[in-house]
Amino acid sequence: MPRPQSARRPSRLTGVLAALVLTAGSPTAAALRTAPVVTAQDPAPRVNPDAKAIAEFQKEVAEYVDLHRRLASTLPGLAKNASPAAVFEYQQTLGRLIQQARKDEGVGHVFTRAARPVLRRLLYGLFTGPNGSRLRDAVMEENPGETVKLVVNGRYPDTFPLSSVPPQILKALPPLPAEIEYRFIQTSLILLDLDAHIIVDYLTGAVPR
């Protein structure tokens, strides 16, 4: 399904930049604020490793979304008000194209090795913070749980509800283009492609037990 009109479409560049100026008040932003000042005289500019890791994650997200858009552009457009058959066909076809194009991608391609500990630390802070139990309850409410087998490029099961993602968590995580969303399955954070209804990647251990 193509994008909701109301959603934003950051470009690759803005995605990377967004990672470098993350929302004020988020744990990641706090980490970034402590980054050392780099001057022209420094022989080897020092970079905050967390910021670098998040920028890397954002770059992978942007590359995925580029692929998504490129493949979507090869399909006949889908009207804003389409029939269920047309919507379903579009979703299936786009899903197949993405699966073919990413057939060699495995877990950790978007949630990169460097980004994983940074994101886990960020989420740990939220789930163990002052409102942590409330956030955890929200995430685990109707969470599809272990019955869903996590497979990169696999279809999100039709029969399972989506876990809610509280606004406080969305505000803290790096922003995403409108094509994909964060969701939780059991204690894993997933990236869900909305149009293709497939799992782009997942991060285990995102919700502390």
Added chain:
Amino acid sequence: MGSRRPLALFIGLAAWLGVVSTAGPLTTEAERQQTAPAVELPNRPGSLKFAVIGDFGNGSRQQTEVGALMARLRARFAFEFVITVGDNIYGGDRPQDMRRKFELPYKALLDSGVKFYASLGNHDDRAQARYSLFNMDGRTYYTFKPPTGDVRFFALETDYLNAPQVAWIEKALASANERWKIPYFHHPLYSSGKRHGSHQDLADVLEPLFLEAGVSVVFAGHDHFYERTKPQKGIVHFVIGSGGQLRKNGIDRRTGLTAVGFDTDQAFLVAEIDGDQLYFNAISRLGTVIDSGVIERRKPE
């Protein structure tokens, strides 16, 4: 808000027809035919009339019965449209699902030109935003102003209340000039549900915006029963989550939130806005009025 129950006569009529039992026994076709739901309201010409359903799309017999009842009610209370508070389609969203869980149960309403304006719940594929009969124009959150009345509705996607959506609703509420601003969405800010209950994480973000904008009433679902809360900071919250689903005895009566609750059968709500009053009737699957009243419009803070 002044709750009132002047509908005893109608409820009495329903009792006379033998339909006051709300325990959900099987109804015969003959019973269904004679069970025209009681509705008084002002039912004035020129007022805005609409209906609200939630948590309905399971293709069950009960859902179909609610749909049929709504269609019969419309013959006497001509609501123009229906807003949905999410969980529109349970399970798959294939064409046959949309037909069985939506188009057939509400066929009479759809055939008579009633529009549905959906919001999405946690069981809904986001692709539903493209489904023409949900009138979302591809958006998962949006606003619309019906042709009648000084009213604007705001459909939110509370399953994923991200920063762009929060910025949008803040701006949309602030720029709306209508006297009535009515948000509707899936997860209730206040609910006495034993299973889900209130969503404080959402209330922290949305409630200040609603208060500032002068919102008087909010419609939500998610918990599978009917509940009208006592005003919370001046706002009345409805949970209308039993359009097809039902969690019997799902209301925790100890929360202190409940003005009226009904958790023994499916239900829907009809409402009418006339000037500064919003009249409502909550009606069970069997046609019993389970709650009614009038809500006075709040003025912005």
